[in-house]
Amino acid sequence: MHAHPPLIPFPSQSFAWKSSWFPLPAMPLVFSAPEAWRTVLGAGVASLKLSVQWSSEAGNADVFFEKTASKRGPESYSLDVQSKQIHVTAQQPEGAFYALMTLSQLLKAYPQEIPCCSIEDAPAYPWRGFMLDVARNFFSIDELYRIVDLLCTFKMNVLHLHLSDDQGWRLEIASHPDLVCDPSRSYTQSQMRDLQQYAAVRNVQIVPEIDLPGHTLALLSVYPQYSCTGGPFEIPVGEGIFQDILCVGKDEALQCAKGILREVSELFDSKFIHLGGDEIPLQRWAACPDCIRRRQDLGLSDEKDLLRWFCNEMAAYARTLGKHLILWNDYVDDGYDRSITTQIWNPLKATGQAARTSIKSDYFHTYLDMDHALVSLHTVYKYGRILRDASSLIGSELLLWTEYISTLDMLEGHLLPRLLAGAEIFWTQPDACSYKRFNKVLRENQALFIPRFSAFTPADLWDPPRWEQYYRRWKRKRRVLRNSREAGISL
Template identity: 35%
Template sequence: MDAGMICIIPEPASCTVTGGSATVKVDAAYYCDAAFDKVAAYLKVKIGEMAALWITRVTKKEDAIIQILRDEASKEGNPERYTLVVSADRIVISATGEAGAFYGIQTLLQLLLAPDKGRRAVGKAATIPCVTIEDEPRFRWRGFMLDEGRYFLGKEFVKKLLDVLARYKFNVFRWHLTEDQGWRVAIQKYPNLVDVGSKRKGTSVHRNMPFLKIDNIPHEGYYTKDDLKEVIAFAAERFITIVPEIEMPGHSMAALAAYPEYSCTGEPFEVPSTWGVKKDVYCVGKDKTVAFLKDVLDEVMEIFPSKTIHIGGDEVPKDRWKACPDCQARMKALNLPSEHDLQVHFTNDIAHYVASKGRRIMGWNEILSDNLDPSAICQHWTGPVDPIVKALEKGRDVVGSLSEFVYVDLRYDKVPMKKCYAYDPAYPGISEAARAHVLGIETPLWGEVFQSDKQAFWYAFPRALAIAEASWTPAGRKDYARFVSKVRNHVPWLEAWGVTCAQERWWDAAPSPWRKFLMRLSRVFWLPSCYDTFPFTF
């Protein structure tokens, strides 16, 4: 068997097939160093669930076929690095840190899975090829973003998604928890944020033409502090950091419906049922608005241990600020030439406040400015690359999320899997020093397109696997044709785990003229909120 027969996603940095095979019996023994007790316990559970092998821990290394060992020779190495050596009588995972051992376990589990829907028959031993794998990620930020501000799915779905993402070595989960259409995190000091802001009267059934139809089905949902801490702990066990996003100063209608005094007009609002960018945003000319947002961030930072707090910053219309006496007075007092500079001032104020708590902010690339606080992370989702390259060369950290490559809420014909796989945020022509500031890739799943677990998974998978490999695998090791052949094996496993995947005909094929016609009709006549491709696949 050659390395091409090894069906691991993401593709390891180095994989050598050494010949022969190892057999793991149903009641095989395993051993781990004390530093890896937690990840070994995870292996024991998952190898039973996924491969029907009921392994037992032993205290002597020589008695175990599976060994998880601390690499004492490279204590200062990358904590996500691991080595997996499978020989005829031993399977040895060695790593510097727990994360590396965890990723070695994920690779081993993929080697053990049977083609039969990812689960072996009970009572049957597993045979895997002898290999030597030396592996570490290309990027340190391998992220997936879920938008529950627009549609709330709940913690059981989120935990299921996190479990699957961990199997493919994602390490950041960005949680978009506030939007115009919903506020999803309980803030003790401001109860109306969920009492009012988490509820709306209906939902637009069309993403691109929201004025056509509202379903008039009430939608609501939010997370308590205990809910959030439960999910955070679940993610941490899988070496995933949850980065919360609290949108400001735009995408804030749900909060303004709860507390209209923090808007420029003070007029009463409803939580919108339609999509699209709204003109009403936080009034950053009022001290009380900024104090409110800092209070909210205090509670968010008490819940989330992440060192990064995302504040959005995208799609902020300046109409209200231009007509607002408070905003104009602030601009005059600070000698700010434009409303854009007012947003930069506000963003820096929030950045300094968050920094005083030992954190840093992150925002969409609209926050970029020569005067922006240097610690702020830029998330590049749209627009020309020149400002991004300029920011990188000045030492700003950047996460790549260019919409036409990695937005998995877009139709498969707009963002095919091949395009996701090809995405590389290491912008050509940048210096080596600037390249070090490219943190990695994040793929967003925006909430206009789903109203169920099944729909959300359908949009994300298997495209998320392409993002996993683009984020982890060295550029020179990527091979799309081989990746597709691996995906064909992984889809039955995903389906067995309850993850609905798009059928292969959607992955890369451009729609036929007839299908294009049907997709256009769906925008006018089809009632569920998912659009274009989804209704014609089931």
């Protein structure tokens, strides 16, 4: 057997080998589980393409799932591989599902007989996410199903979809049908409902992001009356921060924003809606008569106060819809509605947010659109040590922006294997994490973990020389600062 178990993520609580073996019977494996768990376990079996037969008799089963009380939360489980049966206990079906994901890795690594072992497992963080930008470059609904399967296999439970930006609007909005310029490169509401249903039984929640009030040129290009200047506007290509944003001085623009928020709230089951709120040049508001009038009527001192008012209005409205907002942390301070969760991409701008619920996605640890010389495999993995020092933290996300990523092979090459490093540090307690072990297990079992994905970055590119990483980071920081200065934003 392996010195280290071929498991990613590594069990968070405890792992121990035993001296005996469980010989695998001829397929299909016989599973026995509570009736209420079979839908979720069946979804996992389908994603893993396992051959399984169900039995109501625990004594006749190869794998016996049993409900038990647990103080470690609904996603925890125990897995005990014995010489005659594999026994799984969990409090909720989520835990049983993750036990199945662990078992599947053992089945792949040991196709003849599994070494007996005992595992106690529970996640380090409740929010273990991946954000995919489908606004800059579109990825089909079938590709999103593949992403859901990948996330659930490695115990990640959030797919955050960046659905709108300056470069594109990808979600059907019935009240504003012209937002979708190309139906072949957008998602219908029916497709999103089906995707959510598929993801939900695999313990993955879909969190939508509709960027407001900045990053809105795709909206303003078809509804220029909601801008400060009246347009006309063109949808840009590639990266950039653009001056024209939603005019919060116009009542009809606010009604548009709330109408979209209401429709998105009705469509998505997640209690969270991401409203963006990052990289917002405020020069247009400073010169706009409508925005000046709004600011004066409200007794606000400047455009940042006006932005704070807009976000608080949207947060209050979201609560009437049973939702909570997430905002990027650029502008959020103590004056923002306390129900708002911040997603911290820029740790230098995180002052005054210590007591606020947060999700961490530091720029130089989680941005997978950067190549491995900027964000190496080791860089992603060591982020786990940083996470444990954060207060009021519910978890973290890896982010993949797509200004320059346009094909599935490019997406997978940037995603893999760094997603696996993120999956481990989000699930496994920091004291149980070891990059040396993770790297060794990954190198020895790469084909077992990702057999269905082709564009896996070769191992010799995972961790480039340090001098190259430092130099590339320095160049990238200069570029980011230049783009921000040109847009009138101070980072």
